Amino acid sequence: MGQTQGTSWLCPAEADRARLLDMERRIKPVRAAAMGILGAALIASGPWVGWWPVLVLLVSLAAFAVVDRGIEKAPRPEYRMAAGWALSQLLIAGSIVLSDGLHSPALCWLAIPVVTLSSRFSNRGVAAGLVLTIGLLLAVTIGLDHQAVMDDPSNLIFALGAIGAVGMLTTPLMVSDQAHRSDARIDALTGLLNRHALELRIAELEMQADGGDVTIGVIVADLDHFKAVNDAHGHATGDDVLRGTADRLRTHGRAFELIYRIGGEEFLVLLPGASLQDTIEHAEALRCAVGSRPIGDVPVTISCGVSASEVGAFDFQRVFGRADAALYEAKQAGRDQVRVRTLDDAATALARTAA
Template identity: 50%
Template sequence: MLALALVASGPWLGWWTLLPLALAGAMFRLADTRIAHVTTPEYALFAAWLGSQLMIVGSVVLTGGAQAPMLPWLAIPLMTLGARFSERGIAAGLGLSLLLLVGVALVTDSRAVFDNPPLLFGPLALMTCIAIFQTVLMRSDVKHRAAAVIDPLTGMLNRQALTQRAAELEQQSQLTAQAVGLIVGDIDHFKQINDAHGHAVGDAVLKDVAFELRKHLHAYDLCYRIGGEEFLVLLPGSDLEQTRRLAECLRASIAGQQHGGLCVTMSFGAAASGHETPFSYSQSFFEADARMYAAKRTGRDRVCWQSPTGETATA
């Protein structure tokens, strides 16, 4: 839309005005190519965003300064901040934009600003209102996005988040041949807990169990609540033996202390893809889920996995 406006204004402003717009587009393109290779991609994006503001400032300076018709265009990049940054990023972008606005107006034509202050007040109010509105939109987006993938009771990721992550791991596994472990765990006799102590106690047990499970996972290991009292853990880079050891660690930790004021145990099933076989979520889940039920049948409070002979092993 900016390009169309500049083309339409070409006979009056000149065609050179398309150059700053092209430079701003090149900056965003460069930032996009660097995102995958830097540890702080938000800085690359913010630098490209600031570059777009500077391009608009350059255009304003060359087309009339404080009285330039393009001066309010400094508000346009502010509308993109909420899609990329937090409140801190929006505040930083607004602050820099207001400084640029005041600076370019005073440097290019301070007399016009002092003679007619609304030349400055109007764009200042416009930009501030846009930033406030973007903050509201960003908060709403974060809230509803979190509600879509977070289980409200335990704070764990839910099935929708699991579907997305499983698909990503399947694609990565095909490219890297990386092993992926999967653990399915279920709280033993949970229905009896609800029946004997009430659902409030059952909810407290679920919260405490979820917290205990998370304590033993790495940052890149993800735990999901996939049913009433059933949890699933994805372990990128873990073979079957590593997956089995973690499942046993989780089992011992749950059994070793009270949760929700009660002594509870969990049964676990473990599965993992090999380095030669790409990760298949459906296959790994089928195996781990079957082994979890095998752990239930053989006494509960235990871990079942596949032994080197191909048979289900229990410990």
């Protein structure tokens, strides 16, 4: 699996990357339906505008298939999405060139991908997308036949108006949606996802794992002696320690949307596709990262409990229960360590209890 590489120009915060990936999951099936509608329109109008635009649409579908492959595991998925988005605009521009430029009925289609800009990217990404779209519009109109534009610029003006209006209207709608969703799903102190977001993700993973051939690793991590930190240094310092711990988990985590704050000083990491050994190694890496240096003047360590689901099924409560029991063992054994509970361990413990 890939490892996130911090923030980027398109995703100034890790929360932006989580939103981008979440929206991509939602847009993907709708995009397929929209492509079908565009394909039907191109086929229906083929006798009048020609068949080359249909070929361009097929190339676009193939390109999106390549972009989508493994995007959630990519270190910087936002760049792959931006490349796919830009390619879609280039292909629409190609369709316009092949169907009479300024007078092409596809001219207004450049506004369609603009609808998705604000759902994926921050304001800087929206601005960059609008600049690219307007540049392409000018290239396929003025660039191809500036005299035709001078004679009758109405098609260009209408297309510019549609692109600008779509960009302006969708941005505040997405800002409002983002604010409400962040309130519901983001922990205000650490910026990590919260229990509500976890419930939604668990439901997705349980459906994805059903009958499949992958396992899902679970890590439960807890800050060691956190009460003593609050007692000795005050709650403000305790908050700084929680934020610093969350930052280190994000920096060394595989993907932001898989790390959750589930309690005062307790964190959960989900690792889809990870074996038990993968999960153990990842937990050890997180433990070392958090304890590598003090946060402020406070030495910090974490204890981790690890477990993993069996192949083809993900019962979160059972896997979490095993990982939580392993965390308890780590605490009892002296803290600052990783302990593991497997399905066999749980069966053995149950048998001993029954006996």
